[in-house]
Amino acid sequence: PLCSSCDKLLITEVYMAKKKPKQVNMARKAALAGDVDAALPLLSECAGAGDDSAAASLAELLAFLGRWDEVIPYAGRLIANPFAVYAGNVFDDMLLLLGRAGRETGAWDRIAEVAAAARQRVEERLMANDMDFPQAKLEAQRARLCGLLDRLGDYAKGRGHAADEIIPAPVFAPNEAAFQAAQHNNKGKPAARLLSLAIAFSVDAEAIQLYPSATGVSFDQAIYVAQALVRSGEPEQAWDVIAAKVPSWSPVDAAQVAPVVLLVDSYLSQIVTPQRAAEAVRTPRGG
Secondary structure (H helix, E strand, O other): OOOHHHHHHHHHHHHHHHHOOHHHHHHHHHHHOOOHHHHHHHHHHHHHOOOHHHHHHHHHHHHHOOOHHHHHHHHHHHHHOHHHOOOHHHHHHHHHHHHHHHHHHOOHHHHHHHHHHHHHHHHHHHHHOOOOOOHHHHHHHHHHHHHHHHHHHHHHHOOOOHHHOOOOOOOOOOOHHHHHHHHHHOOOOOHHHHHHHHHHOOOHHHHHHHHHHOOOOOHHHHHHHHHHHHHOOOHHHHHHHHHHHHHHOOOOOOOOOOOOHHHHOOOHHHOOOHHHHHHHHOOOOOO
C-alpha cells in the first residue's frame, strides 16, 4: 500500500492528467509570449490547485522578476515531486534557482529545510514506486535525485560557498591544435560549421570571431559565445548576443517558460541585471 503522502501525490497527478487544464496551457502560452502579467495569476492558481509543474513555471517567472523570496516555495514544490515533469533538466533548473535564491536572500536555513523535505518525499515516492519503474531505473533515479538533493542541502548549510556547487559546471580545456586541424579539414565550409568546431574545442577567440558571420546559430551556441565574451572582458557585447537570441529559445519541457541559464550560469549572471532579466522574460520566445 502507498503511504498517505504518496497516495495524495498520485491522486493529484491522476486528476491533473485527466483534467489537462486549459488554464495552465494558457498561462504558459502567455508566459512565452512575454505577457508575464497575464501568466502569473494563472500559474499561481494552477499551482494552488496542486499542479507542481505549474509551480516550476511560476518559480521561473518569479526568478526573472527578481522575486527571489517567492521562488523558494515554488521551486521546492517541484524538487519534492520531480515526476510531475518530463524532462530532468527542470529539476536541475529548480535546484540552481534555489541556490541563486539563497545568495539573493540569505535564507539558507529555509533552503536547507526545503532540500531535506524534498529528499524525504522523493525517497517515499521511490520506495512506493507508484510510477512502476523497473528496478534499474528506480536505483538510477534514487542515485541522481537524492544525490543532487543532498548537494543542495550541503550547499545551503555551507551558505553558498563555491566549493560546494550544487551541479558543477563541466570544464573543457581549450584545444587550439585540434581546432586548427578540424578547421583545415573543413576548409571552405560555412562559418556556422566552423563555429560549431570552435565551440566543440572550447576556442573562445575563434568562436567570437566566427559568430557574426554564422547563420542558423542555435540559442545554446549563442550562450557559449556570450560566455566567451564575458571571459574576454566584453560584457556589453555578450548581452547584445543574448538579447538578440532570446526569441529563439525553446523549452524542452512544457513546464519551462524562460531560459533559466541566464540567471544561474556563473558568467551570464554577471551581466544579466534585474532590468535585463525583466526585459528577457517579457520578450516573446519559444517559437
